[in-house]
Amino acid sequence: MSDATLGPSAYIVLGLLGGCGGGTSYDLKRWADTSVGYFWTFPRSQLYAEPQRLADLGLLEARQEDSGRRRRVYTVTPAGRAVLRAWLDTPAGQPELRDEGLLKLFFSAQATPGTVGRLAAGQLELHQQRLAIYETIAASGGGSHMTGQDPLDMGLLYERASVAFWRTVLDGQPSSGSS
Numbered sequence: 001m002s003d004a005t006l007g008p009s010a011y012i013v014l015g016l017l018g019g020c021g022g023g024t025s026y027d028l029k030r031w032a033d034t035s036v037g038y039f040w041t042f043p044r045s046q047l048y049a050e051p052q053r054l055a056d057l058g059l060l061e062a063r064q065e066d067s068g069r070r071r072r073v074y075t076v077t078p079a080g081r082a083v084l085r086a087w088l089d090t091p092a093g094q095p096e097l098r099d100e101g102l103l104k105l106f107f108s109a110q111a112t113p114g115t116v117g118r119l120a121a122g123q124l125e126l127h128q129q130r131l132a133i134y135e136t137i138a139a140s141g142g143g144s145h146m147t148g149q150d151p152l153d154m155g156l157l158y159e160r161a162s163v164a165f166w167r168t169v170l171d172g173q174p175s176s177g178s179s
Helices: 008-020 025-033 046-056 078-088 100-106 115-139 149-171
Strands: 060-064 072-076
Touching: 008 025, 008 046, 008 060, 008 072, 008 078, 025 046, 046 060, 046 072, 072 078, 100 115, 115 149
Parallel strands: none
Antiparallel strands: 060 072
């Protein structure tokens, strides 16, 4: 099987199921929301379609519950573990940064007066909120085993830098009364 047929969502599914020992698509969504979802944006609907595709490829085993809601519970097969390990052993490449606030700031010379101040204030608030979440996770001992301390440390650094940056942008803007 070619790794070219697998995208990031496939590796998220393999990694989450491998780390948690198996679960349903709903479990995957919950786990992603409190772990990789903090630093990897993707449509959560992929977590409902991707497991069956990976099962069809032999990378997951699907077992349907005998009673109740008869949910499908997925576990990683040895082939799935091998594919995940091979992916983990390859270089990650250049990170992708998609920050709408920075995009708007880039084009802000074309904006109306006061726009940059409002943008900076809004971005500052968003980054302060995310920083508070990360600090809460860190204070609780790093969260679940799926959070990972190193990505959490990077998230803290990123949010602190973003707060400092947007505060500087905001401080450099004329007061709203003079715009």
